Amino acid sequence: MSTANAGSGVALWRQVADGIERSIASGTFSHGEKLPGENEIAEIYRVNRHTVRRALATLAERGLVRAERGSGTYVETARLAYPLRSRTRFSEIVGAGGREPRGQLISASDDVATPHLAKLLGLKAAAPLVRIVALRLADRTPICVGTTWLPADRFPNAGQVYERVRSMTKVLAHFDVRDYRRASTRVSAGIVEAADAARLDLALGRPVLIVDSTDVDASDKPLLTTHARFAAERVEFLVENS
Amino acid sequence: MSTANAGSGVALWRQVADGIERSIASGTFSHGEKLPGENEIAEIYRVNRHTVRRALATLAERGLVRAERGSGTYVETARLAYPLRSRTRFSEIVGAGGREPRGQLISASDDVATPHLAKLLGLKAAAPLVRIVALRLADRTPICVGTTWLPADRFPNAGQVYERVRSMTKVLAHFDVRDYRRASTRVSAGIVEAADAARLDLALGRPVLIVDSTDVDASDKPLLTTHARFAAERVEFLVENS
DNA sequence: CTAAGTTGTATATGATACTAGACAACTGGG
DNA sequence: CCCAGTTGTCTAGTATCATATACAACTTAG
Numbered sequence: 001m002s003t004a005n006a007g008s009g010v011a012l013w014r015q016v017a018d019g020i021e022r023s024i025a026s027g028t029f030s031h032g033e034k035l036p037g038e039n040e041i042a043e044i045y046r047v048n049r050h051t052v053r054r055a056l057a058t059l060a061e062r063g064l065v066r067a068e069r070g071s072g073t074y075v076e077t078a079r080l081a082y083p084l085r086s087r088t089r090f091s092e093i094v095g096a097g098g099r100e101p102r103g104q105l106i107s108a109s110d111d112v113a114t115p116h117l118a119k120l121l122g123l124k125a126a127a128p129l130v131r132i133v134a135l136r137l138a139d140r141t142p143i144c145v146g147t148t149w150l151p152a153d154r155f156p157n158a159g160q161v162y163e164r165v166r167s168m169t170k171v172l173a174h175f176d177v178r179d180y181r182r183a184s185t186r187v188s189a190g191i192v193e194a195a196d197a198a199r200l201d202l203a204l205g206r207p208v209l210i211v212d213s214t215d216v217d218a219s220d221k222p223l224l225t226t227h228a229r230f231a232a233e234r235v236e237f238l239v240e241n242s
Numbered sequence: 243m244s245t246a247n248a249g250s251g252v253a254l255w256r257q258v259a260d261g262i263e264r265s266i267a268s269g270t271f272s273h274g275e276k277l278p279g280e281n282e283i284a285e286i287y288r289v290n291r292h293t294v295r296r297a298l299a300t301l302a303e304r305g306l307v308r309a310e311r312g313s314g315t316y317v318e319t320a321r322l323a324y325p326l327r328s329r330t331r332f333s334e335i336v337g338a339g340g341r342e343p344r345g346q347l348i349s350a351s352d353d354v355a356t357p358h359l360a361k362l363l364g365l366k367a368a369a370p371l372v373r374i375v376a377l378r379l380a381d382r383t384p385i386c387v388g389t390t391w392l393p394a395d396r397f398p399n400a401g402q403v404y405e406r407v408r409s410m411t412k413v414l415a416h417f418d419v420r421d422y423r424r425a426s427t428r429v430s431a432g433i434v435e436a437a438d439a440a441r442l443d444l445a446l447g448r449p450v451l452i453v454d455s456t457d458v459d460a461s462d463k464p465l466l467t468t469h470a471r472f473a474a475e476r477v478e479f480l481v482e483n484s
Numbered sequence: 485c486t487a488a489g490t491t492g493t494a495t496a497t498g499a500t501a502c503t504a505g506a507c508a509a510c511t512g513g514g
Numbered sequence: 515c516c517c518a519g520t521t522g523t524c525t526a527g528t529a530t531c532a533t534a535t536a537c538a539a540c541t542t543a544g
Contacts, residue, residue: 009259009300010433010447011501014251018433037520048503053521058251069521070510084429084481185481187326189431189449189474191252191260205252207431207449207474232431232449239326239427239481251501253531279490290533295491311491312540 014205016045017055021064021233024075034072035065058203080138082230083238084211086181089169090136090143099138103166106133106145106199108159110152117149120214120225128152132159134168135199142200143235144211146228154223172223180223183216187237192229200231207232256447258287259297263306263475266317276314277307300445322380324472325480326453328423331411332378332385341380345408348375348387348441350401352394359391362456362467370394374401376410377441384442385477388470396465414465422465425458429479434471442473449474 008015020041023029035041038056042049056073059065067073082093094101111131118125132148148168150158154175161171172180188210192202202208209230215223250257262283265271277283280298284291298315301307309315324335336343353373360367374390390410392400396417403413414422430452434444444450451472457465 008445008447009253009256011251011253013501015433015447017251019435022432022435039520050504051502054501056521067521068511071512071520073521187429187451187479187481188477189451190264191257191449193261193264203250205250205257205447207433209429209431235430237429239429255531281490292534293532296531298491309491310541313490313542315491 010205012045012047013051013054013058016041016047016052017058019045020055020059024064029075031075033075035075037072062203079233080143080235081238082235083240084182084185084187085240088182088185088213091167091169094138094143102137102139103162103168104135104137105159105163105166106135108132108162111149113149117225121149121151121222123151130155130158132162134162141234142202142231144228144230145196145199146226148224148226150224168224177217177223180215180217183214183220183222186212188212189232192231196229200229202231202233209235209237252447254289255293255296255300258283258289258294259300261287262297262301266306271317273317275317277317279314304445321475322385322477323480324477325482326424326427326429327482330424330427330455333409333411336380336385344379345404345410346377346379347401347405347408348377350374350404353391355391359467363391363393363464365393372397372400374404376404383476384444384473386470386472387438387441388468390466390468392466410466419459419465422457422459425456425462425464428454430454431474434473438471442471444473444475451477451479 020029020035029035035056036044038049038052041052041056045052056065056067060067060073063076065073066076080094080099090103091101109131111129113121113123113125113127113129115125117123117129118127121127121129128151129149130152132150133145134148135145136143152158155171158171158175161174162168165171165174189207190210192200192206192208196208197203197206200208209232211228211230212226213228214225217223262271262277271277277298278286280291280294283294283298287294298307298309302309302315305318307315308318322336322341332345333343351373353371355363355365355367355369355371357367359365359371360369363369363371370393371391372394374392376388376390377384378386378388394400397413400413400417403416404410407413407416431449432452434442434448434450438450439445439448442450451474453470453472454468455470456467459465
């Protein structure tokens with residue numbers, strides 16, 4: 001870094017890669033289209049051609065672009081549209097996009113409610129909870145990692161049930177919860193944690209969309225609360241206002 | 243980088259800084275609380291103490307923590323809660339948090355609708371538009387940069403009006419739009435662009451929350467569409483499901 | 485006052501990141 | 515075929531990142 005980039009802590013090639021990725025995501029370059037030549041990109045970002053090559057190499061490795069020697073580099077991509085609404089079911093959303101939804105249990109354990117969790121779930125502090133960490137995929141692409149807490153009184157052994165049915169909707173159905181809805185949803189963003197990066201097959205330093213939500217039953221009684229981390233590069237949330 | 247960190251493109255000190263910031267944001271360490279000692283943090287993240295010091299230095303520079311020699315490093319922070327609802331008014335949201343909302347015109351220019359913009363606004367392609375780029379602040383802290391497009395037919399010279407009234411609600415009122423509401427909201431995340439980073443006083447490589455939204459009047463006719471970039475470290479979206 | 489624990493400063497060394505320039509290998513159009 | 519434009523490979527030099535070690539300056543508990 002002999003020129004600008006003054007200590008941002010993010011390598012130049014990474015900034016270029018993110019810039020190109022954004023151009024693709026925003027539709028400046030779309031599927032099948034040819035990117036500008038490496039020399040031209042280098043001029044645009046005012047960096048060395050080698051830096052551009054490194055950026056393109058990482059994008060190619062992730063399957064976003066494909067380089068053809070002597071010809072050019074071409075776009076190869078698409079994002080999952082994810083509606084945030086009152087009835088949010090991962091499997092329905094993914095299925096609607098013509099892809100196969102999958103759930104995968106990472107861990108299930110007993111836990112006790114922190115004051116914060118207790119408030120969200122309408123329980124007393126230190127109430128017994130079941131904590132489920134699960135990875136959700138569309139086809140073979142990891143979409144998000146979610147940590148879910150349920151009251152242990154109402155949903156004993158929810159972890160074992162989830163492992164078998166691989167769907168939170170089905171877990172609730174197993175406990176005779178026929179219908180439920182999203183009571184609150186908070187969206188924020190951050191940088192992926194190391195453990196999540198591995199689960200999501202995401203490079204360190206990549207952005208994640210963070211969704212904290214609580215679901216309630218027909219009589220507005222809290223059922224579960226979830227802290228989910230989505231690979232930002234693979235989804236786009238649709239907020240539907242009524 | 244002699245050990246791990248294998249080519250993520252994000253410097254170790256930056257990962258540590260982000261990790262600590264997340265711990266603060268998630269409430270692991272709250273306002274006024276003392277962080278673990280530099281040596282202890284170095285052990286936790288398995289990095290050198292100097293790397294931790296650099297991470298803490300950047301957090302201190304941004305005002306998130308304060309170091310006291312001989313004693314320790316202490317937390318100093320808070321985030322803006324930003325509801326995403328049908329009636330979303332920046333000034334009302336910020337005012338409700340007891341802070342003073344401000345708008346600042348960055349640029350206003352004539353533009354023509356791309357096919358995408360035309361569809362959003364219910365216009366014919368290449369229809370004349372007014373394009374307004376504005377910075378929004380709470381007290382003296384930049385919160386977001388938004389690019390707004392309005393039909394030039396209905397809102398001539400909207401840019402000049404905005405410069406005077408510094409509020410999109412007031413611009414619409416100037417053109418006799420008494421009430422309007424959010425018709426659609428899309429939320430995604432990415433890494434801040436260089437130009438936005440300067441406006442938002444944000445370091446390069448930091449995450450931004452991206453909100454694309456369209457507002458309509460009482461008869462569901464599109465009024466304007468906005469592409470806004472929020473400093474992720476300063477806001478948290480509240481999605482309210484009905 | 486003392487000792488343990490804290491942040492601040494300095495020097496040295498190896499590994500990466502970025503730049504610079506040159507050339508090879510290949511593609512597509514004239 | 516030839517040439518302009520493209521991606522692929524190589525060699526160097528400089529700046530930054532990260533580690534290691536040592537010690538100074540300060541705070542707090544005892």
